[in-house]
Amino acid sequence: MADTILVIAEQREGKLNRVSMETIAAAQAIAAATGATVEAALFGSGIAGIASEFAAKKLAKVTVIESPKLAKYEPDGVVAALKDFIGQKKPTLVLMPHTYQVRDFAPQLATALQRTLISDAIGFRKDGDKLVFTRQMFQGKFAADVSFACPAPHFVTFQAGAFRGDKAEAGASAAPVETVNANIADGVQRNQPEDPFKEAKQAVDLTQAEIIVSVGRGIKEQKNIELAKALADSLGGEIAASRPICDSGWLPMDRQIGSSGQTVSPKLYLAVGISGAIQHIVGMKGSRSIIAINKDAEAPIFEIADFGVVGNLFDILPALTEEVKKAKAGG
Amino acid sequence: MKILVCMKQVPQKDAPLKLNESGTWIRDDVSYEVNEPDAFALEEALRQKEKHTGEVVVITAGPARSQQVLREGLAKGADRAIHLEDNGFVGLDAFNMAKAFVAAIKDEKFDLIFTGLQSDDYGYAQTGVIMAELLGWPHATIIMEIQKTDAGIKVKRELESGFFQHVSMPLPAVLTIQSGINKLRYATLLGIKQAKNKPLRKVTLDEVKSALGDNMQKIEKLYIPQKTKKTEMLEGSPGEIAKKLVDKLRNDVRVL
Numbered sequence: 001m002a003d004t005i006l007v008i009a010e011q012r013e014g015k016l017n018r019v020s021m022e023t024i025a026a027a028q029a030i031a032a033a034t035g036a037t038v039e040a041a042l043f044g045s046g047i048a049g050i051a052s053e054f055a056a057k058k059l060a061k062v063t064v065i066e067s068p069k070l071a072k073y074e075p076d077g078v079v080a081a082l083k084d085f086i087g088q089k090k091p092t093l094v095l096m097p098h099t100y101q102v103r104d105f106a107p108q109l110a111t112a113l114q115r116t117l118i119s120d121a122i123g124f125r126k127d128g129d130k131l132v133f134t135r136q137m138f139q140g141k142f143a144a145d146v147s148f149a150c151p152a153p154h155f156v157t158f159q160a161g162a163f164r165g166d167k168a169e170a171g172a173s174a175a176p177v178e179t180v181n182a183n184i185a186d187g188v189q190r191n192q193p194e195d196p197f198k199e200a201k202q203a204v205d206l207t208q209a210e211i212i213v214s215v216g217r218g219i220k221e222q223k224n225i226e227l228a229k230a231l232a233d234s235l236g237g238e239i240a241a242s243r244p245i246c247d248s249g250w251l252p253m254d255r256q257i258g259s260s261g262q263t264v265s266p267k268l269y270l271a272v273g274i275s276g277a278i279q280h281i282v283g284m285k286g287s288r289s290i291i292a293i294n295k296d297a298e299a300p301i302f303e304i305a306d307f308g309v310v311g312n313l314f315d316i317l318p319a320l321t322e323e324v325k326k327a328k329a330g331g
Numbered sequence: 332m333k334i335l336v337c338m339k340q341v342p343q344k345d346a347p348l349k350l351n352e353s354g355t356w357i358r359d360d361v362s363y364e365v366n367e368p369d370a371f372a373l374e375e376a377l378r379q380k381e382k383h384t385g386e387v388v389v390i391t392a393g394p395a396r397s398q399q400v401l402r403e404g405l406a407k408g409a410d411r412a413i414h415l416e417d418n419g420f421v422g423l424d425a426f427n428m429a430k431a432f433v434a435a436i437k438d439e440k441f442d443l444i445f446t447g448l449q450s451d452d453y454g455y456a457q458t459g460v461i462m463a464e465l466l467g468w469p470h471a472t473i474i475m476e477i478q479k480t481d482a483g484i485k486v487k488r489e490l491e492s493g494f495f496q497h498v499s500m501p502l503p504a505v506l507t508i509q510s511g512i513n514k515l516r517y518a519t520l521l522g523i524k525q526a527k528n529k530p531l532r533k534v535t536l537d538e539v540k541s542a543l544g545d546n547m548q549k550i551e552k553l554y555i556p557q558k559t560k561k562t563e564m565l566e567g568s569p570g571e572i573a574k575k576l577v578d579k580l581r582n583d584v585r586v587l
Contacts, residue, residue: 261493
């Protein structure tokens with residue numbers, strides 16, 4: 001029997017998390033290189049409806065793992081259900097998107113099975129018989145090729161954007177969908193989750209902005225943010241920031257770009273004093289054009305920038321603001 | 332509450348990193364600092380102790396240089412420290428690292444274990460959750476608030492896209508702490524002085540070796556990532572750069 005790659009898809013409140021399609025695309029790419037078959041599974045309560053979205057993709061099977069105990073996410077019930085399912089299915093590879101939810105349960109799941117998880121991978125390659133996964137290290141300054149040194153099942157999570165969800169191949173006919181009832185014993189679930197909520201109504205929707213000037217640690221002091229604001233104003237754009245700036249209270253949290261903030265894809269993303277940590281990059285790498293200004297020529301932000309300037313932002317920002325004003329005035 | 336804080340020494344954010352000759356790790360002649368989320372984890376532990384009394388213990392693993400993060404923790408107010416001291420700890424995968432920590436604290440009774448949500452070097456975001464499973468304790472990740480309740484604790488988890496969630500859980504438990512949960516304090520001169528007399532227990536690799544297995548994942552090689560995009564670098568004086576950028580904004584990016 002061919003090896004099975006199992007994709008564990010993510011749904012929240014009965015809605016498919018689109019990043020799951022990227023994991024399907026990743027699984028299909030690995031299957032093409034290894035000859036494995038791809039199956040998908042999703043867990044929850046009353047979620048059979050969204051299984052059809054997966055069944056349209058080229059998959060050998062879609063399994064819906066149902067239990068009223070899985071209605072609200074918490075890790076213990078999920079791990080109990082998936083541990084049983086993986087024990088029966090015996091996949092060689094289990095793939096998941098590297099979401100906050102997966103980060104919460106996947107290390108527990110791998111440990112419960114005495115296995116390991118290669119987390120936040122951005123790609124794979126076949127090295128002889130061996131699959132090697134690429135991950136970023138040292139905040140993206142280096143990449144590492146990582147392999148498994150233990151028996152299957154092997155667990156891998158993929159970073160959002162590592163594969164293209166729209167490249168997930170459709171099947172010739174709908175994949176069979178099977179519903180299994182998870183048997184989660186009473187008392188297994190120790191955490192009592194409440195409903196997700198938003199802190200306050202988000203004042204700024206940066207996803208709609210065409211131009212974003214974003215500041216990072218390189219701005220040094222709160223008062224220097226005015227330099228970036230002046231540039232944003234001259235361009236008719238919005239000001240945004242990386243996480244540390246919002247953590248310091250220099251800009252409100254709703255101006256934060258990255259995995260814990262907003263994900264944007266403006267026409268222009270001008271990154272000022274932002275080194276480009278992975279958590280920031282995932283929130284802006286879809287931008288049409290990226291300009292980076294940073295004093296450190298080695299900063300990972302330059303890996304994804306279209307135009308780069310290595311220099312002192314305190315000199316360059318005022319000069320650029322003046323030049324933009326002149327250009328707008330018809331100069 | 333008795334709280335253990337797992338801390339890691341990582342290369343400084345701005346430190347220029349170089350590969351070692353075999354291309355498996357970085358050269359270690361760089362400046363190091365406390366992994367940032369771990370600093371927030373320590374601060375939260377100190378605040379919980381101030382509110383509810385108890386004890387804060389800091390733990391790290393690594394060569395002699397990594398003792399510095401424990402010294403900083405003690406100077407800020409931790410009561411004692413545990414150092415798993417050996418260069419061999421640096422190469423452990425997250426599973427083995429968690430096993431080493433669990434082995435080192437087997438005779439202790441903590442109510443809570445805090446870790447930063449991930450490290451700036453490996454970036455696994457796993458060690459805390461694995462420790463919880465090894466100990467048979469519940470866990471919650473990416474925590475932004477902790478309140479003590481009659482039955483245990485109630486925490487605020489950060490979810491994606493600006494969402495949060497409250498979770499009630501029993502103790503003992505493991506929490507991974509998000510950066511920005513609090514405002515960091517500085518060590519005082521008095522604190523730094525007092526730290527010198529606080530207990531620091533050293534644990535050798537031999538002492539915990541029997542609890543460890545072979546690494547289940549292996550870093551085959553480390554390298555500078557290949558560029559996926561061609562970046563055009565602009566040079567000159569600030570004025571010249573500004574002119575060049577405006578030209579790009581007008582003709583390439585087309586926003587002017």
